[in-house]
Amino acid sequence: MDVTVKFLGGAGSVTGSKYLIDLGEFEFLVDCGLFQGPRDLRERNWDKFPMPVDEMEAIVITHAHLDHIGYLPRLVKQGFRGPIYCTEPSAELAKILLMDSGKLQEEEAEYAKKKGYSRHDDPQPLYTMEDAEAVFPLLVPQPFETPFQIHPNITVTYYYAGHILGAAITKINIKGDQQEKKLVFSGDLGRFHDPVLYPPTLIPRADILWIESTYGDRISPPTKPEDELQKAILDVFDRDGLVIIPSFAVGRTQLIMYYLFQLMQKGKIPKVPIFLDSPMAINATKIYLDYAKDHQLSAVLEEQDQHPFNHSQLHYFQKQEQSKSLNEYRGRAIIISASGMATGGRVLHHLFHHLPQEKNGVIFVGYQAEGTRGRRLIEGEPNVRIYGLEVPVKAKIYQIDGLSAHADQSELMEWVDGFCEKPKKTFIIHGEGKGAEVLAQKLHEEYGWNTVIPHYLESFVLFEGI
Template sequence: MYLTDDEGAPTVTLRFLGAAGTVTGSKFLLETEGREQRRVLLDCGLFQGLKGLRLRNWEPPPFDPVTLDAVVLSHAHLDHSGALPLLVRGGFAGPIHCTPGTADLLEPLLLDSAHLQEEDAERANRHGYSRHQPALPLYTVEDARRVLALLRTHPYGTPFAPCEGLEVTFRRAGHILGSATVDVAWGRGDAARHLVYSGDLGRPGRPILRDPEAVPGADVLLLESTYGDRVHATWPEEKLARVITRTAHQGGAVVIPVFAVGRAQELLWTLHRLRGEQRLPHVPVFLDSPMAQDVTELYCRHPEDHDVDMRRLTEQARCPLCGSEHHWVRTAEESQALLARTGPRVILAGSGMATGGRVLHHLKHLLPDARNTVVLAGYQAAGTRGRALQDGAATVRIHGEDVPVRARVETVDGLSAHADREELLGWLRTFPRPPRETWLVHGEPGASEALARSIRERMGWRVRVARDGERVTLR
């Protein structure tokens, strides 16, 4: 049925169709050779960032979606899942395999992404600034709903067959809720071969989620390298406590732009812990993001992902994420009422780089007052308001107005959900033997090359940086 290598395992080819030379657009196509060729796509992500990358989302895929047997997802972030509606629009109707946590996250993330695509197209048509007449969304809410109907869930550690000849096992990656490493096996007995894809690997010792799990071994490894050239700062509890305490004593407010998935939940956990240890003054905490609230409820519903501390607290009915000390601001009217509030308070609101969302109303209201503080909790991309604030802008433009920046701006490092260089190397040391081949993906060229050097020099492994469009035979 299959062509085989010299040791009897079926021959499988791998194509890098995204996240090679860049950090987005994750797509890796596995194809078995032979009369009954099978095709499985690992991840199906959107390209994000620079315009040249984003334009690739509009190009026809380099394969016929109808010919795919299945898709296997590592996790729900849009750079790994956000092109699924395009795949379905192109004719794919097969199963999409993922963990239960990933399936739950995909609904709000994909529907929100599709809604924003439709809004962008409608706005372009209303104001006439698109070169296309009419402007069309990349995909629609209906396309996203069709994706959700194809999801098939599997628990960690339980093998399943996405198609004949391949077997897949998910293990915890510790990155976000439901995130998994993907172990793909083919062949039988001593001839079996394993490709392990790290997805986005999380960090050990983080709150809420369990640490990344070791794998039994791999013949071929696809390893992310997003932060392969650096070491993260330590968890920033002390700085957060210091900033909030100082601002509260001034009678001011702290506003923190947050991402709905991961970042919001970790900050809620940290504020709960600081309050429990009496390291914070008694100030109310507001979460002004309906999506972050929905995602937080999902985090609470998946104990299979919880670490020991999270499990112990929830068993005691003291959930650190949705406890009574956190005020959830749901409606637009409640958000507007929050603007009129005075006195010390902490406000978490989307979006994480201040590119849109409810946080803009809070920034517009709070930036002109020197008693207030803006906390930037993570990376701020060039061209965003968050980056402008981080770089010391005297004014930022919000809703067509130039808003003076008199509030203090603080950057809190150490909140990344990606493993850094040392954490990646630590995970590799759990392998019982070196893979025959290691391919680095999900990284800018500098980060990937730096990690490749570290792996060669410190571990002696054979490692290469993947090239976009490259096709290799896994022997």
Template sequence: MNVRVKFLGGAESVTGSKYLLEIDDFKLLIDCGLFQGLKELRLRNWDSFPVDPGSIDAIIITHAHIDHSGYLPLLVKEGFSGPVYCTSATASLLEILLKDAAKLQEEEAEFAKKKGYSKHDPPKPLFTVKDADQALTLLNSVEYENLISINPTIQATFSDAGHILGSSIVSLDIFGSIQKKTIVFSGDLGRYDQPLLYDPASIKKADVLFVESTYGDRLNQEESPANKLAEIVNQAFEQQGCLLIPSFAVGRTQLLLYYFHHLLEKKLIPDCKIYIDSPMAINATYLHKKHRKDHKLSVGKNEHASIFDDSHFQYYKSQESSTNLNNIDKGAIIISASGMCTGGRILHHLFHRLPRTNDTLLFVGYQAIGSRGRKILEGDETSRIFGLEVPVKCRIRHLDGLSAHADQAELMRWVSQINPPPKYTFVVHGEPESSTTFAKKINSSLAWPNVLVPQYLESIELFRGI
């Protein structure tokens, strides 16, 4: 049996994760993400897929974030029809995220048609809600630590990655005619000792390891996120303004609500309303109630108790209620999506609040190179929204401590548990500097052989004649 891997995304980039394993004639795709951020990356979504989608036999999704799952509707549209394996909570989230991504694609195409700024005539979405619905019919839900058979020679185990609800580390056992080999995909790894999610599961054995490196070149701040968040809220209110937070709908929003609930209970911030203005975030919050065993917030509580029912939290689903938030001048916190300010309702809020000197814009998550959020964070004086250059006059703040990604020390803690060293270690899902720095750290600290930073579309033989 021969095994090869082709890097179709998530190499030299934090987005577009797709790793194609060719196990003899069987093609297994690990993750199926959209490219985001820089225009040159986003344009890859429109390119012909490097492999015939109809030739792929099965797909595994490590978690529901769009940079790991968002290409699935397009792949199905282009001919993929095999099974898609993911955890139960991931399947629930995909029903929300894929439909929302499709709806945004359709709305943006319609808006471009109205305004006449698209290069396509007529403007078209990358995929539609119908495509997303078709993709969802292919999902096969699995539970953590349950061994499943992908085919007679491949078994998979999903372990908790601690990144978002349902996120997983995937271990593949490949049974050759001579020996068994284990290939491990870290997915995106969460942090240790967090209030919402459990620690990333310990993995002891990997003949080949794919490990993410989003924060492979940095350490997260040690200061308490709660204290820093309280400081930012109090300063924003002292300016007689509102605090606007672009937040990832899944994971980050729920973690913010946990901290705001705590700060309000302890009276560390003024009594105020917190508006969650994101239908996707609201639905994802409901799923945290449904999948109670996959996070810590239900421990010791009855089956109905939830911090998400705090009376300070106002959940806004309708467009009309969202628009009404423009009339609030001070003393409120608005959480909206998307987290990198690339689309969704946050654009409407940015359009109205970026020019307001009394308001504060707080970034609480990673901002990919080329994203609107990254440009604002790096000091752009204007931001192009709805075809107009909007002046950035509000105060800009950034809070690192809420990251859902393990930092370099936590990544090292996780990989160090693997013994003996893998034959190959591929450092993926990171910007070039981050991946290279983390690869060097593994080399200097563990002296592992063949620690590689793969290139986009590179193909490597992992095993021959096993």
């Protein structure tokens, strides 16, 4: 039996992760991500899938971020009907994120039609909310650290990867006629000292390894984000102002909620109202409560009415009327709202109403991509456009470092150090040029590993006649 891989995404880019494993009689996909970012990448989402969809038997998902699951509705729409395996928390997060993605696809198509900037007379969404919902019956949730079969000769085991709730390092055992081989996909690796998520599990052996390289060329600054958060909040409160935190709904929001709770409990910041104003973030937080065994806060959550996601200062705002009531709020409080780069969502009306006041502060807790409203704010632009109007930026803008959910170069190397023997081949994936190249070179120089940086749509023979 020969085994091959074809790189349908996540090669030369940090999005669109898709790896097609072909055993001849059985083909399956590891991850099924959406291409995001520049137009030339996004346009790949519209390309014809490079194989007949009904010939693919299964999909194995590492975690629920859209660059790893966001193409699923499109694939199901094209006729895929096989099982989609993922961890239990990932299944629940996938439902939230895919529905939101479908909604955004619909809104973008409608906006393009209204403004007339599409090349098509009647622009259509890549997929709809209904298409996203069609994925749900195919999801087959699996617990961590428990082997399961996707074929009589193929066993998969999920291990904790950190990064976000439910993220998994994925080990795939393939039993051939002559021998057994191990494929290991790192997925996206998290930080080794995250206070909420378990650190990435060390894996002792892999015949073939796929390792992400998002930050393969970067070392995170040795800062304590909770100290920076405390400093920024106290600065705003000294002016009797209001804090707005634009935050990503899954992962980052829950980490910020943890830090705020700790700072209040330890008396490092005053106990003021915290308004979580994001239905998606609220739903994601519920999944943290439902799957307490899959993160480090299980003991903390046992404290009734006294834990990061349930305490007297914390208020969940699901309804739009509740959200609008904060427009006229004056005095010290903290509003956490989506989106993390201030590109849309409820956070816009908070910025619209509170940016013009000098006493207020906006704290960004994640990377701000070029061209986003968040990037313009941290670069000090005096006005930003919201709802078609120029809004004066009088509030003070802060950015907190050290909150990335991705392992940096030193942590990638720490994870690699857990291998007791070198893989036959290591594919450097999910990274852009420099990140992938620097990590590949470092692994080769320090460990003597055979590293390969694959190209989009490139194929490789992994094993012959096993």
